[in-house]
Amino acid sequence: xxxxxxxxxxxxxxxxxxxxxxxxxxxxxxxxxxxxxxxxxxxxxxxxxxxxxxxxxxxxxxxxxxxxxxxxxxxxxxxxxxxxxxxxxxxxxxxxxxxxxxx
Numbered sequence: 001x002x003x004x005x006x007x008x009x010x011x012x013x014x015x016x017x018x019x020x021x022x023x024x025x026x027x028x029x030x031x032x033x034x035x036x037x038x039x040x041x042x043x044x045x046x047x048x049x050x051x052x053x054x055x056x057x058x059x060x061x062x063x064x065x066x067x068x069x070x071x072x073x074x075x076x077x078x079x080x081x082x083x084x085x086x087x088x089x090x091x092x093x094x095x096x097x098x099x100x101x102x103x
Contacts, residue, residue: 053082053089062095073098 011018054062056070059079063069073079078098081088 050092052092053084054092054095056081056088056090059090059095063098 013021056067059070060067070079074081079090079094081090083089
């Protein structure tokens with residue numbers, strides 16, 4: 001064993017070839033993941049841009065409904081409110097689910 005490598009690697013390849021193949025595999029998997037995630041990130045609805053949280057007024061203006069309608073949706077379980085200090089927010093994913101057909 002030479003002084004440069006203190007830990008032996010038990011593989012039938014040279015260490016440089018092994019690491020080259022590992023880097024290639026990792027790049028391939030990362031590119032697959034980014035291609036799969038691109039479809040999830042690009043949710044195309046006119047007037048709806050991605051933000052993690054929406055204020056109640058933004059939800060009202062997007063759906064063109066009044067605040068009491070939003071409160072009815074909360075009671076019906078269609079939307080889940082998240083309170084941060086004195087403000088009420090809604091998650092992007094909850095709004096996205098509300099837009100799905102059949103809801």
